[in-house]
Amino acid sequence: MAAVAFVVDQLSKYLVIHVMELWRIRSVDVLPPVLNFRYGENRGINFGLFGDGSEASRWVLIGLAVVICAGVLIWARRTALPRMAQAGAGLLVGGALANVLDRLLYGYVLDFLNMSCCGFNNPFVFNLADVFIFAGAIALVFFAPDHKTTSKKGQ
Template identity: 40%
Template sequence: MSPLLRSGLIAAVAALVLDQASKLWLLRVYELGPRGTVQVTPFFDLVLAWNTGISYGWFQDAGPVGQAALLAFKAAAILMLGIWMAKSGTRLATIGLGLIIGGAIGNAIDRLAYGAVVDFALFHIQIGEKTYNWYVFNLADVAIVAGVAALLYDSFVTPDAAKRPR
């Protein structure tokens, strides 16, 4: 196994383990559900949300057939990203793809285990009487966003010759 592929696999496993460990701890040990909203800072709360849709809660009312279709799409995407990762020519792109794969697998595990993705992190800001909330998310989502950012950065700063597949 090449060192580049190894770094991508390590990123995928790390993202998956951190995501699943955080969710299991919050659900089973900390018991976030019965606690309701837990204020951590004036701008960050822990709150349990079950996302049956995809990004930002889209397609939440898709039903069992829609859930199966989402899982099939996710499996195909993970396979394609894995092929891309195996052929990647830069460490940053390989790690970014690993983060995306690990995050996608983490959310897929939730969907299989619970029928929904476990989201728990909520950033918000209060301006006057109005509170503005960001979307509720989890560590898998963070890994996916970081992976996409790594791919974008790599696409702009790495010379074309270094990006050629191995």
């Protein structure tokens, strides 16, 4: 799942941003207002937080993402996870590493998806890696085993 998420994200960015030249035209209404392509350069984390654009913050974010991916992979290998949790871990790691590659290649994460609905005009853009990270985290929350131990006290 990690490889699939990584490749799908990178391929989507290549097609939309480079082949369709979104970097140049900046905006394409696909199914307005629900789905639009809007060019974005995210130098921070979600919603541009911590995006001061400095080289130091770029490398801190790369390092943090790699450490988190390593932690998730180590945990997933040491834990008997059901298939859905394994898939979630893969999606999270693949999405995070796809965004790391963007930071290494461009200095920022390429974003292009924008979704609005029902009178709400969403100003934010994101990419498929962000979707995979979110979906992977949700899958881990709901499908990873709960290893809490119950206390004998009170029984």
